[in-house]
Amino acid sequence: MTTNTSSGPAPRDAKAFRSFAEFYPFYLSEHSNRSCRRLHFVGTTLVLLCLAALIATGNPWWLLAGLLCGYGFAWVGHFGFEKNKPASFKRPLYSFMGDWVMYKDIWTGKVKI
Template identity: 55%
Template sequence: MQRFNSFAEFYPYYLAEHQHPLCRALHYIGSSLVIAVLILALSSQQWRMLWLLPLIGYGFAWLGHLVFEHNKPATFQYPFYSLAADWVMLKDFLTGQLKHKLPVKPV
């Protein structure tokens, strides 16, 4: 089992686990919907909507892994790094910082 001493070490691994564009797109959709539902819940004070956040965020991401990547989501091994990496990957995508050629998975 691979161990990471920092988020900087983990993030390239995370990107390698998300090479399929549709898997990444599902992550972006889920994260964007999380933001939208959070804003809606806070602005309307409909606190029951907050239970949807993990369902939406993880649901879209895990679907991408099941259908397109055919790998186990990093969430199960690295829950905190994985959650942070989701948001960094979305930020990198939106700001154009995400490299078009992602790292190749180590054998």
């Protein structure tokens, strides 16, 4: 996994970060459990499939299905395996961004699943 390269320990309070670049190492530390990362990956992949179905069909229920898949899989990972609260409760935008960056980093091999 990617490590924090800044000097000193990273703040543990999700609200303390001044930028996404500071937040992302914390985000990764909150996803240290392999099962949690795998569930995030599956949920995010399902979100993309639901968005494709939304575009293909025009049926707005796919948007709800995408939200349920994305958050459902992530929350099972956090509460069931990681044993922590999702950072989205305190930093929703940074957490949303972090999920997509981690998804890319999994595809590129920077983060292992």
